[in-house]
Structure formats: structure tokens, C-alpha cells
Amino acid sequence: MKLRTVLFSLAAIGFCASASAQAPIVIKFSHVVAADTPKGKASEYFKKRAEELTKGKVKVEVYANSALYKDKEELEALQLGAVQMLAPSLAKFGPLGVKEFEVFDLPYIFDDYSELHRITQGPVGASILKKLEPKGIVGLAYWDNGFKSFSANTPIRTPADLKGKKLRIQSSKVLEEEIRSVGGLPQVMAFSEVYQALQTGVVDGTENPHSNTFTQKMHEVQKHLTVTDHGYLGYAVIANKKFWDGLPADVRGQLEQAMKDSTAYANKIAQEENDKSLEGIKKSGKTQVYVPTKEEKLAFKKAMLPVHQKMEGRIGKDLIQSIYKETGFDPAKL
Numbered sequence: 538m539k540l541r542t543v544l545f546s547l548a549a550i551g552f553c554a555s556a557s558a559q560a561p562i563v564i565k566f567s568h569v570v571a572a573d574t575p576k577g578k579a580s581e582y583f584k585k586r587a588e589e590l591t592k593g594k595v596k597v598e599v600y601a602n603s604a605l606y607k608d609k610e611e612l613e614a615l616q617l618g619a620v621q622m623l624a625p626s627l628a629k630f631g632p633l634g635v636k637e638f639e640v641f642d643l644p645y646i647f648d649d650y651s652e653l654h655r656i657t658q659g660p661v662g663a664s665i666l667k668k669l670e671p672k673g674i675v676g677l678a679y680w681d682n683g684f685k686s687f688s689a690n691t692p693i694r695t696p697a698d699l700k701g702k703k704l705r706i707q708s709s710k711v712l713e714e715e716i717r718s719v720g721g722l723p724q725v726m727a728f729s730e731v732y733q734a735l736q737t738g739v740v741d742g743t744e745n746p747h748s749n750t751f752t753q754k755m756h757e758v759q760k761h762l763t764v765t766d767h768g769y770l771g772y773a774v775i776a777n778k779k780f781w782d783g784l785p786a787d788v789r790g791q792l793e794q795a796m797k798d799s800t801a802y803a804n805k806i807a808q809e810e811n812d813k814s815l816e817g818i819k820k821s822g823k824t825q826v827y828v829p830t831k832e833e834k835l836a837f838k839k840a841m842l843p844v845h846q847k848m849e850g851r852i853g854k855d856l857i858q859s860i861y862k863e864t865g866f867d868p869a870k871l
């Protein structure tokens with residue numbers, strides 16, 4: 538009888554020990570866009586790969602659409618350790634004090650994804666991610682979204698058509714200057730508030746890649762959209778550094794592999810998701826989509842180019858030049 542009690546107790550202790558050994562490491566991954574976007578799909582892909590590769594040792598909980606936190610709050614939550622991973626857009630790191638990310642916001646600095654990848658997949662991009670470490674953040678990868686279009690309730694053919702318009706932007710000083718360069722009035726606002734602000738006329742228009750415009754139904758409250766491709770919007774996938782560094786080495790390696798796989802996936806689907814969204818916007822019949830001619834596009838470029846020089850003091854002239862060198866951008870050749 539006594540022996541049975543002892544055996545039972547030992548079994549109970551063993552059960553508790555193995556249960557706690559098997560309790561998964563939970564990663565809360567928060568973001569602000571719809572699930573059906575390049576970032577939304579890539580974060581779900583990361584969840585799948587991370588759980589597969591770690592054989593369930595890690596459980597990833599993805600919270601889309603600002604369900605957990607809005608733009609500014611999510612960065613605070615990451616630093617406090619309330620969430621472990623995020624993928625904020627590159628335009629949202631300025632308020633954190635890492636202004637170099639705003640180099641990606643310079644109008645027309647990248648002509649296409651291949652130019653962009655020379656930075657995001659090369660040493661310049663890696664050196665920018667490194668700047669997050671003193672903030673308690675580790676930069677894991679860049680995920681693509683796409684090139685932005687302007688939208689409003691009136692046609693946009695020339696930069697002058699944006700004059701005096703209140704245009705919602707992300708929290709980036711470069712974007713503020715971009716809007717001012719065409720005579721617009723920049724309004725910084727969290728992504729989750731944009732639809733309502735457009736609907737109620739708090740702002741007149743905005744800029745975003747088509748995947749964001751379409752999945753947030755912004756096109757339903759904007760009569761005109763012009764495919765200006767005037768700037769890039771993409772993401773840095775980041776983690777709380779203390780959490781990341783504290784992971785068992787094998788698990789961290791598996792998560793790094795999962796991140797590699799999901800980055801390849803994100804960058805593969807980004808353009809097709811944006812193309813599909815543009816088709817969706819056209820088909821909705823709610824927004825008139827205009828594709829500017831080469832000359833019309835050049836007028837936007839010329840109006841916005843002074844932003845590069847104006848922002849040298851904030852972002853760093855050397856950084857801007859190093860991007861020009863990688864991509865072959867030559868402001869004198871416009």
C-alpha cells in the first residue's frame with residue numbers, strides 16, 4: 538500500500554515534469570493589416586513553418602488587423618515583451634529613434650523590386666537592421682509589400698492636383714516632406730483609423746500599395762486612384778531581443794530557417810497580391826484607376842526629388858549615396 542502511494546507520487550511528479558518540459562514557447566506576432574495581404578499571408582506562413590520545424594516546441598499566435606495593438610502601441614508592446622514579434626512598415630521606425638529606416642520612404646528611390654532587393658537582401662539593409670539592437674530589438678528580415686499609389690475623391694493627374702489636400706501618411710518625416718513637396722497637407726494617423734478618416738472626410742486622400750487599399754476597402758471611399766508608384770512600402774520583421782537571444786540555440790536556428798522560408802514566400806507573393814488587388818479595385822467600379830503616362834510620372838518625380846536632399850540631415854547623406862550606388866539611381870538623370 539505504502540509502495541503504491543510512493544509509485545503514484547513519483548508518477549505524478551514525472552507527469553508534471555514532462556508536461557512542463559513540453560509546454561510550447563509562445564510567440565505572439567502582432568500586425569495591423571488584413572490576413573489576406575502579403576504581410577498577413579507571410580506571417581501565417583511563418584507560423585506554419587515555425588511550428589513544423591520546431592515540432593511543436595514553438596507555438597506562434599498571429600494577431601492581424603490591429604486586433605491586439607495599433608501602430609505605435611505595437612512597438613511599445615514589443616519592447617516591453619508583451620508580444621515577441623512584429624513586422625512594422627519601414628516608415629514606422631523613426632519615432633523609435635532609428636531614422637535610417639526612413640531612407641526607404643524617399644520618393645522614387647527604387648524603380649522596381651529588383652533594385653529594392655539589392656538593398657534589403659544586401660549589406661546596406663543588414664546594417665540598418667543592426668541599428669535596432671540598442672533598442673532591445675533584433676531585426677530578422679525584410680518582407681516586401683509594394684509600390685504606393687495616391688488616392689483621393691478628385692482626379693490626380695499632376696502634382697498640383699494634390700495641392701491643399703489633407704493626405705494621410707504613416708509616421709515618417711520623409712513622408713511628411715514628400716507630401717509637402719506637392720503642396721499637400723500631411724496627416725499622420727494609425728493605419729486602423731484610415732478607412733473611417735477617408736469616409737468621414739477627416740482626410741481627403743492617402744497613399745498605399747493596392748493590397749492595403751483593397752483589403753481595407755479604402756477604394757470604397759475614394760473615387761480616384763492614380764498608379765504613381767511614387768514610393769515603396771515594405772516591412773522589417775523584428776523580435777524582442779531578450780526573448781530571441783534567450784531561446785534554446787536549436788530552436789532559434791529552426792526559427793531562423795522558418796524566417797528564411799517565409800521571407801522567400803513573402804517576396805514571391807507580394808507583387809501578385811498587389812496586382813490582384815488592383816484588379817479588384819478596378820472591378821469594384823467604385824474607384825476610377827488612372828495609369829499616368831511617362832511624362833506625367835516624370836512630373837511627379839521632379840516635384841518630389843528635392844525631398845532626397847532635404848532629408849540628408851535626418852537620414853544621413855552617406856546612407857542615401859550608398860543606395861544610389863547599389864541601384865544606379867542618378868538624380869541628375871531624371
Ligand code: LMR
Pocket residue numbers: 569570576625626682707727728745749
Ligand atoms: C500603413 O500604415 O499604411 C501601413 O504601414 C500598413 C502596413 O503595415 O502595411
